[in-house]
Amino acid sequence: MLDGRSLTRRRAGARLWLSGLWLGALCLAAIFAPWIAPKDPLAQDLFSGRLPPVWVHGADPGFLLGTDSLGRDVLSRILYGARIALTVAVVAGSVTCLIGATLGLVAGFLRGWVDMVVSRLIDIWMAFPPVLFSILLIAVLGPGLFSIILAIVVIDWTRFARVIRAEAMAQGAMDYVASARVAGRGRIGTMLREILPNVLPTITVLLTLEMGIAVIVEAILSFVNLSISTDFPTWGGMIAEGRTSVHQAWWVLVFPLVTLFLTVLAFSQLGEGLKDRFDPVLR
Amino acid sequence: MSYLSIRNLSLRLKKGPALLRRVSLEVAAGEVRGLVGESGAGKSMIGKAVLGILPPAVEITGGEIFLDGVDLLRLAPRERRRKIGATAALIPQDPLTALNPSHRIGPQITDRLVDILGWTRAKAEARAVELLAEVQIADPARVLRQYPHELSGGMRQRILIASAFAAEPRLIVADEPTTALDVTVQKQILRLIAGMQARHGTALLFVTHDLGVVSKVCQRLSVLYSGMVVEDATVADFFAAPKHPYSAALLAATPRYTDPSAGLNPVPEAVIAAVRAEVAAFDKAHHG
Numbered sequence: 001m002l003d004g005r006s007l008t009r010r011r012a013g014a015r016l017w018l019s020g021l022w023l024g025a026l027c028l029a030a031i032f033a034p035w036i037a038p039k040d041p042l043a044q045d046l047f048s049g050r051l052p053p054v055w056v057h058g059a060d061p062g063f064l065l066g067t068d069s070l071g072r073d074v075l076s077r078i079l080y081g082a083r084i085a086l087t088v089a090v091v092a093g094s095v096t097c098l099i100g101a102t103l104g105l106v107a108g109f110l111r112g113w114v115d116m117v118v119s120r121l122i123d124i125w126m127a128f129p130p131v132l133f134s135i136l137l138i139a140v141l142g143p144g145l146f147s148i149i150l151a152i153v154v155i156d157w158t159r160f161a162r163v164i165r166a167e168a169m170a171q172g173a174m175d176y177v178a179s180a181r182v183a184g185r186g187r188i189g190t191m192l193r194e195i196l197p198n199v200l201p202t203i204t205v206l207l208t209l210e211m212g213i214a215v216i217v218e219a220i221l222s223f224v225n226l227s228i229s230t231d232f233p234t235w236g237g238m239i240a241e242g243r244t245s246v247h248q249a250w251w252v253l254v255f256p257l258v259t260l261f262l263t264v265l266a267f268s269q270l271g272e273g274l275k276d277r278f279d280p281v282l283r
Numbered sequence: 284m285s286y287l288s289i290r291n292l293s294l295r296l297k298k299g300p301a302l303l304r305r306v307s308l309e310v311a312a313g314e315v316r317g318l319v320g321e322s323g324a325g326k327s328m329i330g331k332a333v334l335g336i337l338p339p340a341v342e343i344t345g346g347e348i349f350l351d352g353v354d355l356l357r358l359a360p361r362e363r364r365r366k367i368g369a370t371a372a373l374i375p376q377d378p379l380t381a382l383n384p385s386h387r388i389g390p391q392i393t394d395r396l397v398d399i400l401g402w403t404r405a406k407a408e409a410r411a412v413e414l415l416a417e418v419q420i421a422d423p424a425r426v427l428r429q430y431p432h433e434l435s436g437g438m439r440q441r442i443l444i445a446s447a448f449a450a451e452p453r454l455i456v457a458d459e460p461t462t463a464l465d466v467t468v469q470k471q472i473l474r475l476i477a478g479m480q481a482r483h484g485t486a487l488l489f490v491t492h493d494l495g496v497v498s499k500v501c502q503r504l505s506v507l508y509s510g511m512v513v514e515d516a517t518v519a520d521f522f523a524a525p526k527h528p529y530s531a532a533l534l535a536a537t538p539r540y541t542d543p544s545a546g547l548n549p550v551p552e553a554v555i556a557a558v559r560a561e562v563a564a565f566d567k568a569h570h571g
Contacts, residue, residue: 096521111339112339173379174381175353175376176391178331179373180395182336182368182371183372183399184365184368184399185395185398198384198385279314
């Protein structure tokens with residue numbers, strides 16, 4: 001039968017599989033980059049600069065996706081770039097989620113002065129323009145992987161806190177919470193056992209979205225050369241370099257761009273898919 | 284002394300209007316007391332105050348709530364929780380939001396018995412099966428493995444009733460337990476609650492706005508208007524001859540299926556004006 005639920009489920013299945021496949025492949029590429037990358041991503045070879053990808057006339061079969069103006073292998077650079085992108089996605093995403101969701105949950109469930117403090121903090125925080133804020137932070141902290149992750153965490157925790165607070169508040173008004181309190185569950189116990197499982201689907205979606213956002217932020221910061229040293233290939237850095245020679249060598253710009261796009265899309269679709277799959281009401 | 288004894292309980296919204304005005308009532312062990320009144324009369328608030336689940340915006344401004352001889356309002360929060368958890372339970376109004384959608388039915392009944400009252404898991408599970416059978420759920424073992432959204436409203440309300448009786452509480456607050464159900468299911472649920480109450484000998488505080496329900500289930504009732512008890516009587520006395528003009532008008536307003544030509548009789552303006560004047564006089568007397 002093709003009722004609403006099975007349709008949702010099938011779509012969720014496709015989403016989950018496709019996005020999972022892409023991200024899984026990317027993870028493997030990141031982990032095994034030194035073994036699977038055909039070339040050294042930093043090795044310059046000015047005699048083989050701006051070689052097109054293999055299916056275009058005049059290519060060198062040794063460089064599958066072509067080379068940039070310094071003769072570095074685009075494919076190898078993308079594979080190595082995945083290491084930075086995924087590290088930032090996973091670490092920054094998880095830490096942001098942990099801090100933001102915890103504050104949101106506590107504020108939304110306990111209310112009172114805790115909520116007052118957290119809510120005002122969110123309001124103040126969100127008044128800062130995020131891009132300027134991150135550039136300022138990096139300028140103060142100095143470039144580097146740690147600085148990028150810290151900047152993302154510091155700026156984006158409000159995204160979780162705001163949404164989870166509202167969700168926890170709505171769940172807190174439900175009768176099952178009152179029943180748990182009557183039965184003698186303490187505040188913390190009620191929050192963890194009764195509220196948390198019900199906001200978990202939302203947390204999952206936000207977490208994967210945040211991972212996608214972290215990938216974009218890292219790319220933006222690399223693009224403006226505020227990320228990490230150019231000794232490490234990054235997608236954002238590649239896009240910045242490719243931009244200058246786009247009329248002579250489009251592949252230097254397009255391949256990292258497509259990879260970035262697919263990765264961010266995969267993260268957001270993974271979240272949606274997981275939510276549809278594990279939400280007990282939709283299941 | 285009665286099992287539950289509320290004396291001069293006053294509630295108000297923080298820095299706002301009064302919600303309960305010196306409410307006093309008694310529920311003897313094994314007795315069923317109805318709490319009736321219009322929406323906003325404060326009947327649910329009484330139940331919530333007893334169970335310690337008042338909304339954060341509401342504060343208690345005076346009075347005592349004796350449960351099993353102990354004044355709950357004098358206990359430390361932790362002690363109060365323990366006392367309430369061990370002796371009282373709630374049958375909530377809306378079965379659709381009263382079960383946690385993320386957990387299966389079984390753990391929702393048994394976890395509290397295990398975690399809070401220290402039962403063994405085997406004992407709690409056996410108890411859950413026994414209770415679901417008692418509330419006439421066919422195949423309890425299967426239902427215990429299901430999620431709330433897989434069950435109908437009536438089924439969920441049965442489960443909530445079973446869950447309320449699980450730890451053999453001495454007092455149950457039923458907060459409009461049939462309001463969210465359709466009429467045919469209402470009747471079954473009422474019968475079920477009345478039967479369970481009689482078998483277990485539990486005292487019951489039955490919050491409702493339906494006098495027909497009161498006449499079937501309760502032995503005594505309190506009529507509330509604007510947070511004030513206007514009449515406290517046995518059900519027999521009340522239905523024979525209500526003493527307060529407001530409760531008489533409320534009784535007269537109940538539609539009668541036996542005489543459809545009588546139509547609907549809203550509570551007359553004059554009666555409302557009179558009872559409002561009474562409330563105003565009370566406020567003047569107690570707050571200067």
